[in-house]
Amino acid sequence: MITLLLVEDDKDLGKVLKQYLEMQDFRVLLSESGEKGWALFREQSPDLCILDIMLPGMDGLTLGKKIKQAAPDQPLLFLTARTSKEDVLQGLKMGADDYICKPFEPEELVLRINNILRRSGKTEPELMAIGQFRFVPDQLELAGYGNTYRLTLKEAQLLKYLLSHQNQVLKREEILAGLWGENDYFLGRSMDVFISRIRKYLKPEKEVKLETIRGVGYVLRTMKR
Amino acid sequence: MITLLLVEDDKDLGKVLKQYLEMQDFRVLLSESGEKGWALFREQSPDLCILDIMLPGMDGLTLGKKIKQAAPDQPLLFLTARTSKEDVLQGLKMGADDYICKPFEPEELVLRINNILRRSGKTEPELMAIGQFRFVPDQLELAGYGNTYRLTLKEAQLLKYLLSHQNQVLKREEILAGLWGENDYFLGRSMDVFISRIRKYLKPEKEVKLETIRGVGYVLRTMKR
DNA sequence: TGAAATGTTAATGCCAGGTTAACGTTGGCA
DNA sequence: TGCCAACGTTAACCTGGCATTAACATTTCA
Missing domain, CATH: 1.10.10.10 (Winged helix-like DNA-binding domain superfamily/Winged helix DNA-binding domain)
Structure with missing residues (x-):
């Protein structure tokens, strides 16, 4: 079972996404803050981290940077609002695998997740x-x-x-x-x-x-x- | 310019491949032994390592393992003889990106190299x-x-x-x-x-x-x- | 204002791939 | 041993997708 870390401060959105992803057979660790997200990342070593950029306290980019320092090949996917274009470029430079702009359909998120997992070799062997x-x-x-x-x-x-x-x-x-x-x-x-x-x-x-x-x-x- | 590390004990083959790859605008570090290959890897941080499995002294699999421990996301490509099937499986389990069986055409090697580089994001941005x-x-x-x-x-x-x-x-x-x-x-x-x-x-x-x-x-x- | 440049939508033609045809081969059973 | 069904092989056929081309419209500039 693939484990996802989802860091999203919007309670409702977080819950909806968690539920949807669990229906797609993922295990989902949900966190509303960067600080708690970091703790979960350290404890649970998720297969993919899905980080909202706009977080209270430690923001998503800072958290992503921290994660990448600890685990350079850790797959990252950023969720970003329409007004965060510079954030997106920073995220990509940092080595993020992908990003999605809000609002988005949950199916799109699953597609992106599967793309990243396939690329990082966490699904069935590619060769x-x-x-x-x-x-x-x-x-x-x-x-x-x-x-x-x-x-x-x-x-x-x-x-x-x-x-x-x-x-x-x-x-x-x-x-x-x-x-x-x-x-x-x-x-x-x-x-x-x-x-x-x-x-x-x-x-x-x-x-x-x-x-x-x-x-x-x-x-x-x-x-x- | 992309740097390749080529570890191949057959002098003639090594020279031919180096020449060919340099014609394709790669920078090629050539080594005939695993030990020297390791040293070059440490000094030069190549973008891709091409390792012959059958090497005198430290063999290609051992070298590959050593490289992966030092740099888990380092792309590897193994060259293997027809009689090395178990070696191939071991290499893939180790996280090698690809392998080629000898004899092979140089064009095929370039194809494989470009595939790996694209997948590892070392060529132009994928997104x-x-x-x-x-x-x-x-x-x-x-x-x-x-x-x-x-x-x-x-x-x-x-x-x-x-x-x-x-x-x-x-x-x-x-x-x-x-x-x-x-x-x-x-x-x-x-x-x-x-x-x-x-x-x-x-x-x-x-x-x-x-x-x-x-x-x-x-x-x-x-x-x- | 008229003609050339370009925009937009649809028709046309070509090609690749899956399906189907046609003939051949094989294996199993009476 | 002969027959027939099952499967093998190669090629013909059909369809869908895509790039090209057509047809009409719009825009720009001298």
Whole structure:
């Protein structure tokens, strides 16, 4: 579970955001002051700090600076009012990952949070190894044996799915439900096309085999050494 | 200028790569041993370390671990032989940003390097502010006033160009040469379409104005406070 | 005032990617 | 052993998205 530190002096806004973020499966530490935010940061080591710039007492920028000194790679996201443009630039210079201007929709906040977490490597691995191949799902990139392939979106999604379940038998209908959202004859034939393509890409890699289990589905076998 | 530390015990390969990377405008520190690599790292604080795993004496993984302890957010890229699969996994667990299997084309190395540098924020800023709007060129994303727009590639390229030269007058033919590679009547009309679109996106932002200088070109004016 | 320059909106054409077709191969079962 | 369903492979087809181009409008300047 990802832990967020939210420092926001507006009680109502703080509560609404906390509630919303908890509904998105985050653990949220809420603080109304910079001083208490700093204490929570020290005690709990959150994955991401969301700091309102306009705080009573220790302001958000000062708190951010303090956090960055203590933990230079700590992800920060600032909340800022429309009148705080210089504050924003200062925040970015300090190494903040992102900022949002009030007012904003909570969904936007979640989007930003997930972007930052992905970039800081706190969500699933961004790079997957397949024998001597490297696969970066977000970049649709498969590289190995001196070649770099730009996969199509569907190819990348299927390869990612197979890799996430390597050495497990995946039923045809399971893959179809997961990647295509439904199971029909023609989508199954479409999947066959993509399976064939992935086999072609992976052909040079002898320690990986995409096997068919007839009447059942597929299994991506990777040899363990 | 970006500084790279290259630790590679194969003299010939090291020289070839150094030369190639210098041609790509990198400054390259070359070392044949882990021990000397460590010393160079300490003295010169390179932007990216490229470490061969198979080194005499202190091996690449040990060196990488040492570097990560000293500088947790230091970008690392490992060079690995085909027989080093467990090494690769260890490197990734350690927090390496990427790896390449030998043999590889030098262009591939440059691609990987630029990817890592972009991700670590060591190239041009990944996030640009336009008044209360935030623009992330690589993600074709413009967000502000509660809305998030997915720009088309051309829109994003033009906006980025305008922002990179804000408050400077840009001649029509200059923009066309820069983004379209040539200047003709119809491409000019195409640019007019994109200018119009960008104006539409930015309309809510009063402190930014995309002005026409008739017979000359455009200037993106941003008010300074 | 007229023409050129530019603005705006929509139509057009092209391309990439997923789906579907067509033919081939394989495996399992009677 | 032969047949048929399941799947493999390659290419054709269709659609959506995007840049370009068209068409009409507006603005500016001599």
